[in-house]
Amino acid sequence: MLKQRRMAADQVAAGLFEAEAAIDAALNKTAALTATIPAARTGAGLSALFGQDALERLSETIAALAQARRGIVETHKQLAEVKVQIGLGAVTMGGGDGEKPPENAVAAQAANVRTLRRGAIAA
DSSP states (O other): OHHHHHHHHHHHHHHHHHHHHHHHHHHHHHHHHHHHHHHHHHHTTOOTTTTHHHHHHHHHHHHHHHHHHHHHHHHHHHHHHHHHHTTOTTOOOTTOSSOOOOHHHHHHHHHHHHHHHHHHHHO
């Protein structure tokens, strides 16, 4: 029974890590495209009016991808809880791309970002 749970957890972890990497790759590619458009426009000597709608759509796309990343991060946290619930809490699942920060550090960082955003809005 433990062997089957471990195999299932490995399968889910592999899919999770692939999904996380795909979202990060999409963010990277979309951000690179966003940076390319103004540079190409300037290099071609075109007015700032050219490509504005495309840049706005790309900004929306980046926001949607950031939200998708938030969703996969939350999924990761929930699956970590499931891992404990099924008796695999001491098992490290390979394939992640780095050490996880302590949970309280993540919460503190999120609070700082919210505070900074409020300050920027108020200014």
